[in-house]
Amino acid sequence: MxxxxxxxxxxxxxxxxxxxxxxxxxxxxxxxxxxxxxxxxVIVWKTTKVGRRPRNWPPGPPTLPLIGNLHQIPRHNRHLQFQKWAKEYGPIYSLVLGGRAMVVLSSDQAVKDLLDKRSAIYSSRPDAYIPQDIASDGLRPLFMEYGKTWRMVRKLAHSVLNVQVARTYVPYQDLEVKAMLMGLLENPGDFVNHIRRYTMSLTTQLTFGHRTPTSADPMLLEVFDLTYAVKQAAAILDVYPMTRNLPNRLFPITQLGKEYHKREHALFMKLFLRARSQLQRGTAMPCCCIDLLRLQKEQGFSDDIACYMSGSLLQAGSETTAAILIGFVQAMVVFPEMAAKAQAEIDRVCGDRLPDLNDFPDLPYIRGCVKESLRWMPAVTLGVPHAVTQDDTYLNYHIPKGSAVVINVWGIQNDPARHPDPRRFDPSRWATDSQNSAEAANNPDVSQRDHFAFGAGRRICQGMHIADRSLFLAISRTLWAFDFKRTVGGRTGKEIVPDTDDLVDGLFTYPTPFKCNIVPRSSYKDLLVRKEWEAATGLLDENLQWKTAPEGLVWRDYEPQ
CATH class of the missing domain: 1.20.5 (Single alpha-helices involved in coiled-coils or other helix-helix interfaces)
Structure with a gap:
């Protein structure tokens, strides 16, 4: 072949x-x-869905693929943008943050219906990787998810902050307001730091039993530093959890969060162990921490939980009250006619003596100033987000499990349908309202609730009783002693009026820095402030700490038990 x-x-x-x-x-x-x-x-299809709003969700602004509405949330004065969206999209709207949903409640009824009436599924917190997992090792009660540990912490907080216990702290409030008045008298231009020292010293006494005598106190500076050190958490790590598996060098804030936790834990534990030592020596002053130590013996929870619970009370209690009081000072500068009305009432009731809690029933306009301060300049304009633990439906809208649920505090409290001419500070709105904050929060008619500054549902602030009294004493006594005048521009010769909508953003919001000319109303009031503080210092030792545990002031039952 x-x-x-x-x-x-x-x-x-x-x-x-x-x-x-x-x-x-x-x-x-x-x-x-x-x-x-x-x-x-499938991956491409799912990727194209990221950032898009499903049709059955609450309405909201147009989205972009992958990022959703992230690009539309401003870095500054975001409360104004959230208010604008509320006007456009109604009482409940949604934002898409990468692959996550945020549902914004912008009406009192929506807050009542969901956070109060359905609190069983609306009492958790959304994932907060940096501030909670990294910067507190999961110990911070404010961001703790709903569960056994949080319920225990909540019960403990009620034990040390309920209205009967809170009444025993009135001597601390009385002393610290007098110290603040003296500071305003000697250095009025530093009024922000005097207010912050007042709220910090009051809270260190309530929490740990010792005072913060000056605004330069190292502990005060450390607490404020820690409060703001990680205020801008890395949003990308929350919005896109897969990024947490990337090398830490790509996200320096992770290492910053770990360092923050070391400093914070060391500070909280130092304060907690000092209170324990004082209790053992028999030198402890009445405070939340002492009650907490007694409960620890009964229930056996860890020192870590105890120190973070007491430390969190310190941070939250001081910052919120300070923010509201700074807002009040700004209101007195912008609306001097309201200050004049308040001073006329105080003069008529109190005459030549300092107001005290005995005067609470007889000063309705001052009580209105407290309520209006909480409404007009809340410390948390968008609340602290809740999280829903299962799918839900409201007003025919689907609310997916895991959604962050935000109270648009600023939007609700500045709704003209609820409060006519809302940016006008007007205490007379509350002329017929005698509720305290707790009573208003529990009013079945949510339209009669005065404010949402302390939150809602099971996550509502349990220190409301203390805050109400601290604000009343500070507002009534500063108005009795001082006038709040506008400063004059050097070039224009015109009075400078602060912008009341311009706030410093963060977990707690403040008015942007503004100038105020604070002057004594008379030489007599100047002299009396000095005498009151001189008498108060007789109760203190050389370190300006209490010599002995203060006895409760004999003030009548100014509010119901």
């Missing part, structure tokens, strides 16, 4: 015998290709 022909026959025979095997391989490769293509198609 010709060799060439034989060669061709061998090739044909090989192809014929090999063809079935090659077909199987080809079919396998084709199947694999189809599977990979389908998987890629």
């Amino acid at each position: 010709d060799l060439t022909l034989q060669h061709h026959l061998v090739r044909v025979e090989w192809v014929l015998t090999a063809f079935p095997t090659n077909m199987k391989a080809a079919k396998g490769l084709l199947a694999l290709f189809v599977l990979v293509s389908a998987a890629l198609a």
Whole structure:
């Protein structure tokens, strides 16, 4: 046979015998290709869905793929943007933050219906990777998810902050307001730091049993530093959890959060162990921490939980009250006619003596100043987000499990339908309202609730009783002693009026820095402030700490038990 022909026959025979095997391989490769293509198609399809708002969700501003509405949330004065969206999209709207949902409640009824009436599923917190997992090792009660540990912490907080216990702290409030008045008298231009020292010293006494005598106190500076150190958490780590698996060097804030936790834990534990030592030596002053230590013996919870619970009371209690009082000072500068009305009432009731809690029933306009301060300049304009733990439906809208649920505090409290001319500070709005904050929060008619500055539902602030009294004493006594005047521009010669909508953003919001000319109303009031503080210092030792535990002031039952 010709060799060439034989060669061709061998090739044909090989192809014929090999063809079935090659077909199987080809079919396998084709199947694999189809599977990979389908998987890629699913990934691409899901990726295109990220950032988009499903049709059955509450309405909201248009979104972009992958990022949703992230690009539309401003870095500064975001409360004004949230208010604008409320006007456009109604009492409940949604924002898409990457692959996560945020549902914004912008009416009192929506807050009542969901956070109060459905609190069983609306009492958790959304994932907060940096401020909670990293910067507190999961110990911070404010951001703790709903569960067994949080319920225990909540019960403990009620034990140390309920209205009966809170009444025993009135001597601390009385002393610290007098110290603040003296500071305003000696250095009025530093009024922000005097207010912060007042609220910090009051809270260190309530929490740990010792005073913060000056605004330069190292502990005060450390607490404020820690409060703001990680205020801008890395949003990308919350919005896109997969990024947490990337190297830490790509997200320096992770390491900052760990360092923050070390400093914060050391400070809280130092204060907690000092209170324990004082209790053992019999030198402890009445405070939340002492009650907490007694409960610890009964229930056996850890020192870490105890120190973070007491430390969190310190941070939250001081910052919120300070923010509201700074807002009040700004209101007196912007609306001097309201200050004049308040001073006329105080002069009529108190005359030449400092107001005290005995005067609470007889000063309705001052009580209105407290309520209006909480409404007009809340310390938390967008609340602290809740999280829903299961799918829910409201007003025919789907609210997916895990959504962050935000109270648009600023939007609700500045709704003209609820409060006509809302940016006008007007204490007379509350002329017929005698409720305290707790009573208003529990009013079945939510339209009669005065403010949402302390939150809602099971997460509502349990220190409301203390805050109400601290605000009343500070507002009534500063108005009795001082006038709050506008400063004059050096170039224009015109009075400078602060912008009341311009706030410093963060977990707690303040008015942007403004100037105020604070002057004594008379030489007599100047002298009396000095005498009151001189008498108060007689109760203090050389370190300006209480010599002995203060006895409760004999003030009548100015509010119901």
